[in-house]
Structures are given as C-alpha cells and as structure tokens.
Amino acid sequence: MPISRRKPYQYKVHKSRTKKTKIRELCAVERAFAVGASVFGISTNKDIAECFDPPVDKFTIAKLVKRIRERADQEGISITDPSLYETLPGRGRPELLDDAQKKRIIEIVTQDRTHREKEPLQAIQDGDFDELPPMSVSTFENVMYEAGYARRKPGWKPPLTEDEMQDRYAWAVAHNPDKYKEGDGLGFNFRSCVYTDETPAQIGEQRGMQRAWFRPEEKYDVYVKHDRVQKYCKLQFYGAFTYNHKGPCHIYGHETEEEKAAAKVALNQENAERREHVEKQLNYACAALQE
Numbered sequence: 001m002p003i004s005r006r007k008p009y010q011y012k013v014h015k016s017r018t019k020k021t022k023i024r025e026l027c028a029v030e031r032a033f034a035v036g037a038s039v040f041g042i043s044t045n046k047d048i049a050e051c052f053d054p055p056v057d058k059f060t061i062a063k064l065v066k067r068i069r070e071r072a073d074q075e076g077i078s079i080t081d082p083s084l085y086e087t088l089p090g091r092g093r094p095e096l097l098d099d100a101q102k103k104r105i106i107e108i109v110t111q112d113r114t115h116r117e118k119e120p121l122q123a124i125q126d127g128d129f130d131e132l133p134p135m136s137v138s139t140f141e142n143v144m145y146e147a148g149y150a151r152r153k154p155g156w157k158p159p160l161t162e163d164e165m166q167d168r169y170a171w172a173v174a175h176n177p178d179k180y181k182e183g184d185g186l187g188f189n190f191r192s193c194v195y196t197d198e199t200p201a202q203i204g205e206q207r208g209m210q211r212a213w214f215r216p217e218e219k220y221d222v223y224v225k226h227d228r229v230q231k232y233c234k235l236q237f238y239g240a241f242t243y244n245h246k247g248p249c250h251i252y253g254h255e256t257e258e259e260k261a262a263a264k265v266a267l268n269q270e271n272a273e274r275r276e277h278v279e280k281q282l283n284y285a286c287a288a289l290q291e
Helices: 028-039 045-050 058-075 099-109 113-117 120-125 137-146 162-174 257-290
Strands: 150-152 193-198 212-214 236-241
Touching: 028 045, 028 058, 045 058, 099 113, 099 137, 113 212, 120 137
Parallel strands: none
Antiparallel strands: 150 212, 193 236
C-alpha cells in the first residue's frame, strides 16, 4: 500500500477568527467626554483613548471630534448640544416618503374597486402615483403592509340567517345518529343518504383568482367586497335519500331513445339561447370599453 505523505485535512472545522482591531463603540456619555476633553485641550487624543476600558485608538477620537464639529456647523447648533452625541440611525438612504405621502398612497388605492384590484406594478405603470416621488414596487407594497392592508380575495360567501340556522338545527336534532347516548349509532343512519352542495356559477369571471387591497376588519361596499352569490340566487343544499328505495327519493331508471332525443333537442336549444345572450353581452362590454 503506497504511503500517503499528505497531511490530514480536518473538514468542517470552525476556526475562531482573530480580529485585527478591537471593536469598541462609545456611548453618548463617552462621546461627550472625549469631545469635551479634546476640544478644550484638557488632554491629548492618545491619553483620552487610553482612559476607556477597553481602550480605543487615538484616530477614533480624532474622527469623532471631526464628525461632531461638522454636524454642529451643518445644523447650526452649539457643540454642547446633547443631540450631537446621540446614536444616529444606521446606514442607508433616508425615508423616501413622509407620513402625508404614505397616507396619499392609501387614499389613491382605496378610492374605488378598480384601484383596489390593480396589481402593484400595473398601478405604478399606469401613473397612479405620478404626483408622488418615484417608487419601486417593494416600496409601494411596504407602505400598504405597514398600514395593515394586504391583497385578499374580494368575494365571500354570505352567512346563514337566523331562520336558516334554526331550520338546520331542527333537522339535525330530528336526524340525530346518537339516539340514547353519544356514539351508540342507534339513531338516523347517514349512510343511507348522499348530499350534494350546489352553488351558482357565473361565466367569464374568476373571483377567486382576483385580489384586492383591504384590511381584515374593514367594512366594504358593493364595489370592493361583494357576495360571490348574486342576490337573485341562493345557495342550495340538497340531500338525496335512499331508504332502501322506499322514498322520499326519486330513483332514475334507464333513459329511452325517445327521451335521449328529446333531451338533445332541448339541450341544443338552450345552448343556442345562451350563446346568443353571451354574444350580446360581449358586444355591450366591447362598446363600453371603446367609449
């Protein structure tokens, strides 16, 4: 076996990094002490730096004094002003928008349904915020998120009324599967029935895929958040009971050839009427868009 003269390499070894200089951040009191001692000639920068524990470099004191002098000259205040020695915010650009401009963004977005449902990029490209400073999509979204808004589904299913709740409760009590005690299974047998949930659908709209800006607790008008079910429709909840073919159910038998032909004629007639209605609605919509 050949002898390997390579030194074994230790994998996944986390070596502690030795910093060349000690990181030392002065607090507001220490900064005021250092600037006062240096400006009024009480001590040299080297002696001032050695007073701290752990000590700092003399160049740190020199840079601190220079920075405080420049800020005092720019703001036109005395070097003894306490605001000069407070910790400044971190690096980065200043706030692009003030509170009034952020409020104006929210007013523009929430003025009607069209602006609420616009995508952030589309709203900026359409010039909805031309009166404000130029902003990115992230800036616009952050303003809305900070105000409590989010893009949510505008449609919602209407809740049951009190009468509907009572009717369903009475039906559930009458068809309780637990006759004498919980879990006995001596009451109504739900295996003998099948339930279907039917909801009306509207052609040409996908309300579930559309999003709008609003808050969870906000009250909405019909142009922003509205029922997914139209007022002339109602949610239907059907139960098809079998009872071993004794009723009250309807058992569909085999369809005859005459019934198939009649159903086909009726279906073609219904499709033609619906196609004509849809084409008229499409023409009306195109004419409205061209105005």
